[in-house]
Amino acid sequence: MSRADHPPRSRDLSxxxxxxxxxxDAYRATLPDMQNKDASLIQGANVPIQHVGISGxxxxxxxxxxxxxxxxxxxxxTGSVSLAADRKGINMSRIMRTFYEFKDRVLSHELLEExxxxxxxxxxxxxxxxxxxxxxxxxxxxxxxxxEGWQYYRAVLEGTIxxxxxxxxxxxxxxxxSSACPCSAELTEHAREERSAxxxxxxxxxxxxxxxxxxxxxxxxxxxxxxxxxxxxQTETQVMVKREDEQAFAELNGAYxxxxxDAARVVYEQFDADARVRDFVIACSHLESLHSHDAVSVxxxxxxxxxxxxxxxxxxxxx
Numbered sequence: 347m348s349r350a351d352h353p354p355r356s357r358d359l360s361x362x363x364x365x366x367x368x369x370x371d372a373y374r375a376t377l378p379d380m381q382n383k384d385a386s387l388i389q390g391a392n393v394p395i396q397h398v399g400i401s402g403x404x405x406x407x408x409x410x411x412x413x414x415x416x417x418x419x420x421x422x423x424t425g426s427v428s429l430a431a432d433r434k435g436i437n438m439s440r441i442m443r444t445f446y447e448f449k450d451r452v453l454s455h456e457l458l459e460e461x462x463x464x465x466x467x468x469x470x471x472x473x474x475x476x477x478x479x480x481x482x483x484x485x486x487x488x489x490x491x492x493x494e495g496w497q498y499y500r501a502v503l504e505g506t507i508x509x510x511x512x513x514x515x516x517x518x519x520x521x522x523x524s525s526a527c528p529c530s531a532e533l534t535e536h537a538r539e540e541r542s543a544x545x546x547x548x549x550x551x552x553x554x555x556x557x558x559x560x561x562x563x564x565x566x567x568x569x570x571x572x573x574x575x576x577x578x579x580q581t582e583t584q585v586m587v588k589r590e591d592e593q594a595f596a597e598l599n600g601a602y603x604x605x606x607x608d609a610a611r612v613v614y615e616q617f618d619a620d621a622r623v624r625d626f627v628i629a630c631s632h633l634e635s636l637h638s639h640d641a642v643s644v645x646x647x648x649x650x651x652x653x654x655x656x657x658x659x660x661x662x663x664x665x
Contacts, residue, residue, distance in 0.1 A: 381435035388434050397475065399426030400441045409480060410454040412567040419480045421453065425461075427471035436469050444468050445476075453478060455515040455560065458505030462513065472509045477502050477518075482568045488586050489594035495585030501568045515560040519568065521575035522583050522665050525552040525609060525632045526599035549599055551583060552606075552632040553663045554613055557653060559625040566622045574620060578612035579604070606632045610643040618647060627653040631663035 385392060401424040408416035425441040444464050451457050458476050465474035479502045486497040502518035526549035534545040554575060560566045576582055580602040584595060604612070609630040617626045627646040634640055642663075646655040 379437075381437055383434050385432040385434065388432075392431050394431050395429040396473075397426040398429050398436055399424070399475075400438055401426075403442055403445075405446070405449055407449065407453045407478075407480075408451075409482070410452050410567070412569045416452045417483070419482065422479045424475075424477040424479075425465070426475050427465055427469045428473040429471065436471070440468050441465070453503065455503060455505055455565075458503060458515070459507075459513050462505050462507040463511075466507060466511075473507060475504070475506045477504045479518075484569065484572060486582075486585050488584065488588070488591045489598065490590040491586075491588040493586035493588065493591070497582075497585050499568060499572060501571070517556075517558050517560065517566050517568070517571055519556050519558070519571035519575070520663075520665075521554045521556070521572065521579065523552050523554065523575075523579045523609075524549055524581045524583055524595070524599055525606070526581070526603040527636070528603040528605060528608075530636065531600070531603050547603075548635045550633045550635045551665055552609065552630065553665045554579065554609060555629045555657075555663060556613065556617065557627050558617060558623045559653065561622055561624040564622040570622065574616040575613060578616040579609060606630050606641040606643045610645040614645050614647075625649050625652040627655055627657065629657040629660070629663065631660050633664065 380387075402422055403425075404420060404422050406418055407421045409419045409421070411417055423445060425445060427436060427441070429436060445461055447464075448457060448461055458478070461476060462474045465471065465476075479500070481498045482501045483496045483498050485494055487494050500518075500520040502516075504516040504518065506514045506516075508514075526547055530547040530549075534547045537543040537545050556571060556575065558566060558571065581595075581599055581604075584591060587595070609632070610628055613628050613630070614626075617623050617628070625647050627644070629644045630642065632641040640660060640663075642660045644655045644657045646653050
């Protein structure tokens with residue numbers, strides 16, 4: 347297209363950034379708002395959208411702890427709301443701006459509930475959801491030597507609000523453990539007893555991901571999630587070890603060998619018995635050292651209209 351084919355400009359435009367310009371209320375009132383145009387400007391089907399918002403904005407926050415001593419942690423936030431038919435879009439910046447109004451408060455499910463109520467008001471929506479992810483440190487003692495080291499746990503606090511203003515709270519938690527194969531252990535003993543052949547049973551680093559819905563009126567801390575997983579699985583990976591700790595870990599794996607099916611069931615047993623937990627789903631992945639593939643399992647509590655066992659992103663459980 348030649349210069350002559352371009353429409354003429356009504357005036358010459360400045361290419362200089364004016365650092366002295368200030369936008370007042372009158373000027374802001376003239377700014378176009380494309381997201382709030384009428385339905386005639388919707389592209390594609392004029393249908394509702396279940397979730398629209400911002401994923402992955404980060405900020406430091408104080409995170410609630412069980413001992414009431416909040417921890418300063420880097421948090422990654424996803425905030426989304428529903429969008430009705432006949433509405434072109436939302437003001438995305440409000441997702442972040444509203445959340446930032448609460449940035450100096452201690453992060454808890456109660457705080458998320460306050461923000462969700464504000465989302466419904468500020469963004470004029472019927473439903474909203476917030477997920478806040480962080481790495482939570484808990485001091486772990488070695489098995490025998492008395493050493494200590496910080497174990498970090500991926501955790502997510504989630505809150506939702508629906509059309510009827512019903513609030514629901516969830517904790518997502520990853521627990522990394524060792525899984526020694528019971529079949530391999532038995533075959534190794536068989537070779538030792540029948541043929542005096544030396545063998546080593548295979549074991550592997552493994553991960554359980556638990557999503558637990560907190561029962562109304564109850565509180566579930568990250569420390570609680572860790573303790574429930576540890577009580578079921580027993581063989582958490584270690585931070586600081588000396589030789590006596592490594593020996594102890596081998597004995598611990600021998601005492602609590604497990605298939606991936608066993609792992610899902612022992613974690614189920616702990617969460618099912620805890621009154622703080624209304625519903626849950628558990629996904630386990632054993633990163634096989636025998637095979638070139640992983641062994642996986644998924645189990646849920648099985649409540650009507652509850653959390654479903656449709657987890658399939660097992661590559662996300664590589665640890």
